[in-house]
Structure formats: structure tokens, C-alpha cells
Amino acid sequence: MRKLKQFNTQIASEEHISPGVMACPGCGGVLAMRLILKVLGKDVIVTTCPSCNSGFAQNYTVPSVHAPFAAVASWASGIRAGLDMLGDTKTTVLAVAGDGGTFDIGIQALSAAIERNENFIFVCYDNEAYMTTGIQRSSATPLGAWTATTPVANPKGENKKRIMDIMAAHRIPYAASASIGYPEDLIYKVKRAMQIRGTRFLHVLSPCPIGWRCSQDLSVKLSRMAVESKIFPLFEIVNGLRYKVQRPQHEIPVSEYLRLQGRFSHLDAKSIDKIQHITDREWRRLLAKESTATIK
Secondary structure (H helix, E strand, O other), X not given: OOOOOOOOOOOOOOOOEOOOXXXXXXOHHHXXXXXHHHHHOOOEEEEEOOOHXXXXXXXXXXXXXXXXXXXXXXXXXXXXXXXXXXXXXXXXXXXXXXXXXHXXXXXXXXXXXXXXXXXXXXXXXXXXOEOOOOOEOOOOOOOXXXXXXEOOOOOOOOOOOOHHHHHHHOOOOEEEEEEOOOHHHHHHHHHHHXXXXXXXXXXXXXXXXXXXXOOHHHHHHHHHHHHHOOOOOEEEXXXXXXXXXXXXXXXXXXXXXXXXXXXXOOOOHHHHHHHHHXXXXXXXXXXHHEOOOOOO
């Protein structure tokens, strides 16, 4: 991973999620939000929508409002407009949604808001399915994965939607992928986002032990392995044009990442080879987009 020099990545001691959250053991979404809120501090208003996050948003110690599933970006826009009318430029507006509320149901409101370059941070905590309603397939579900609606006999047959490409196409000021497996990098990217005006988008991989059919103590390890296998690369995009890709220090084949998850246990060697081929192709495609100019 690259050295983090621009911001102090020390984790703040103050907590903004109170104890006793109603989330599953090993939930990656809770850890992601805990870190993000530590960076943003108390001057923030969070808007979320039906999702796993709904189960623990009640534990936020900062103001939060619950929007309809399709409207979290619209509500964030309205909150920002209200704060601006009050002359409040200090408070950060944070929109939070899972992959269902970002990739699928919420994409219309999100696209409209970012086309206007609304001044908020949008966090997609991506657990790669509709986990809170019974582990149904979303467009973020990976190729070959089991879900309740893509059973073993008919696993997901399509590739994961490239949500970061969609963000880049809107030419927003800042978009970045992040992982709970690399907390300092996540903190760096939140701090960087705070220094920018306009729409900022963070795509955070957040394992779900129940939906991924893995041990609850593997969430952080799997988050790191997703990066090391290049299935979930870490990178930044500035103004939709300039890419900065982070090369993993340690590389592993996708088979090592997949074998720890029961949702992929039905895959044969040929299917795993296909996923490896697609992963390698997408990695080359991403590197080809990287700008020779340094992102500053």
C-alpha cells in the first residue's frame, strides 16, 4: 500500500456509535461506519435508508434521519440545502446506503444528485447482496456467487456492476474505493474527502459473514484478501478523469479468497479460472486508466 503522508491517519478515541449495536457478529458495515464517524466527528448529519445500517443507525450519537429506500441521495441534497440556508458550512452531510440502495434502488436519486454535484459525502458499504431482507442478489453480487435468489444450481451469472465507472462518468470531484482491511487508508480517504467541496463517493467493501457464509472472525482478513487478489482494487478518481491505483504489496490468486466463503463453495476449477481471467482483465483495464499525473 502507498505511504500516507498528506493526513494524520491516527484513529480518534471518541466514539460516535454507542455500545450494543443490533448488528450481526463480524458485520463489516459497523466497522466501516465506526471508522468513518471517528474521522467526521460530531459535526455531521447522517441520512440512511432501509439496509443493514438501519439496524445500528439508532446507535449513532450524531444526528441521523431515515430516508425511503430510493431517496437517500435526495434527502442528503435537501439537508445540505437547509444547512446552507442557515449559513452552516461546518456540518458535513453524510449519505449512507448499502449496495442495494446504491447500485440498484437508489441509483436514480444518486445519479441526479451527483449530476448536480451536490455537496455531500456518499458512502456505499458494499456487502454484495440484499443482506437484511434475506440475502437476495443485487447488481453488486459477484459472478458465480450463491444467494437466496441465485441458488447453487443457478448462481449469479453476471459480473458485478462497475459502480466506480458510473461515478467517473459523472465527473464528480472525488471517488475512492476503500476496505475495512486497511483502516489507515480508509481514514486517509475520508479526510481527503472532507477537504473537497461537491459530491464525494466512497465505495467500501464490507463483508457479511452470514451472506458470505464465512466465519464471523474473517471479515477483516477477507477484506484484505479481496484487495490482494485484485477482486476489489483500491484506487482514487479525481474529477472523473485522473486515476491513482494502489498496487497490493502481497498478491494472491482469487482461489484463496473464494475458498474461505461458502457462497462460492459450489464453483469448480473451470469457474474459478474464469473469475481469475476476468479479474486479471479488469485489473489491466484499471491500470490503463491511471493517469501519469500525480493526484494532489
